[in-house]
Amino acid sequence: MERRPEPELMDDEAQAWAYAQADFSEAHERFVALFTECFPGEPGSGLCLDLGCGAADVLVRFARVHPECRIDGLDGAPAMLALAQRAVDAARLQDRVRLIHGYLPGAELPCRGYDVVISNSLLHHLAAPSVLWETAKGHARPGAALFVMDLSRPDTPARLDELVARHAAGASPLLQRDFRNSLLAAYRPDEVRAQLEDAGLGSCRVSVVSDRHWIAFGRL
Numbered sequence: 116m117e118r119r120p121e122p123e124l125m126d127d128e129a130q131a132w133a134y135a136q137a138d139f140s141e142a143h144e145r146f147v148a149l150f151t152e153c154f155p156g157e158p159g160s161g162l163c164l165d166l167g168c169g170a171a172d173v174l175v176r177f178a179r180v181h182p183e184c185r186i187d188g189l190d191g192a193p194a195m196l197a198l199a200q201r202a203v204d205a206a207r208l209q210d211r212v213r214l215i216h217g218y219l220p221g222a223e224l225p226c227r228g229y230d231v232v233i234s235n236s237l238l239h240h241l242a243a244p245s246v247l248w249e250t251a252k253g254h255a256r257p258g259a260a261l262f263v264m265d266l267s268r269p270d271t272p273a274r275l276d277e278l279v280a281r282h283a284a285g286a287s288p289l290l291q292r293d294f295r296n297s298l299l300a301a302y303r304p305d306e307v308r309a310q311l312e313d314a315g316l317g318s319c320r321v322s323v324v325s326d327r328h329w330i331a332f333g334r335l
């Protein structure tokens with residue numbers, strides 16, 4: 116199926132709230148576990164950047180599993196960042212987490228030498244996917260770990276319907292609509308491999324990890 120872009124920022128308050136209330140525990144726990152499989156022992160006490168952190172559900176789970184690391188979470192949507200701040204406060208992570216409002220490309224980040232760059236479900240929002248790879252390259256130290264997970268666009272409308280029915284049947288109409296739109300906006304693993312080649316990150320690997328997700332990981 117042809118890619119159908121969706122708006123980049125999730126700055127509608129109802130949309131942000133619905134997203135923050137949704138149960139993404141399976142996928143988000145998987146994100147954290149797969150990171151550990153790909154990069155055992157990291158990030159240690161290093162500084163990590165979460166691009167498109169949204170309501171910080173992945174960020175908080177990651178911080179709990181890596182108690183020594185500090186994390187900067189960046190997002191362009193104030194509505195999401197307000198929910199992220201609540202999640203960080205509730206988890207008592209204020210001393211290790213900074214939330215930064217900024218639009219990519221061009222966002223001001225406080226560091227140019229991050230040890231780890233993570234991102235979940237940002238890429239499919241980006242009209243120019245190179246923005247993610249170039250931001251990671253431009254703000255990480257040489258040899259830093261890069262770990263990205265996102266959805267994969269289905270091949271056929273029937274497959275799209277099947278995934279929405281399987282994974283969002285019990286969700287609100289708003290969340291079902293967002294999930295469908297996100298699948299339609301998503302990049303396929305072959306497209307991600309080509310993006311990484313173009314960005315000079317051809318040594319990074321892309322693996323399919325579920326019926327709807329891929330991961331991309333390697334050294335910057």
Ligand SMILES: C[S@@+](CC[C@H](N)C(=O)[O-])C[C@H]1O[C@@H](n2cnc3c(N)ncnc32)[C@H](O)[C@@H]1O
Nearest residue numbers: 123124125167168169191192218219235236240
């Ligand atoms: C689907 S959410 C994912 C949030 C979080 N990473 C998670 O997995 O729960 C994508 C987030 O990326 C943000 N975003 C999209 N395009 C962006 C851009 N160009 N600059 C900064 N943030 C962006 C949106 O505002 C939204 O909060």
